[in-house]
Amino acid sequence: MWLTGSTLGAGSDDGPVPRRDPEDLREARDRRLADVSVLLPDAESRFRCGRCGNLTRFDVVRSSRVREYWHLALAGDPVVEDTEVVSETVESVSCRWCGAQGDEIEIVPRPEAGGPDVDPHES
Numbered sequence: 001m002w003l004t005g006s007t008l009g010a011g012s013d014d015g016p017v018p019r020r021d022p023e024d025l026r027e028a029r030d031r032r033l034a035d036v037s038v039l040l041p042d043a044e045s046r047f048r049c050g051r052c053g054n055l056t057r058f059d060v061v062r063s064s065r066v067r068e069y070w071h072l073a074l075a076g077d078p079v080v081e082d083t084e085v086v087s088e089t090v091e092s093v094s095c096r097w098c099g100a101q102g103d104e105i106e107i108v109p110r111p112e113a114g115g116p117d118v119d120p121h122e123s
């Protein structure tokens with residue numbers, strides 16, 4: 001019942017706002033894809049599966065743009081002699097054991113920084 005009159009009116013009053021929002025949303029989404037959707041461990045941290053405790057085995061999907069130095073033999077066979085990663089995006093990380101992904105994959109400190117050093121699958 002209340003979804004008629006006033007609610008519809010409020011909805012159309014919001015008209016100008018959504019017109020501004022899509023860009024904001026797109027920016028937010030790009031930002032998330034770029035650096036928040038998959039957080040990567042650094043020198044003091046590591047992945048941990050929050051569902052099963054796995055510390056050591058993950059499937060990582062990443063896309064890379066690379067520049068390669070191809071050295072072709074006169075016969076035509078190329079040998080890649082140098083590879084430079086121009087850009088790289090990690091798209092997803094999932095647990096090799098239980099398939100957990102997204103928020104279930106945590107970043108925890110490495111053992112020397114006080115983090116876990118026991119993997120239930122490694123014992």
Ligand SMILES: [Zn+2]
Nearest residue numbers: 049052095098
């Ligand atoms: Zn797991």
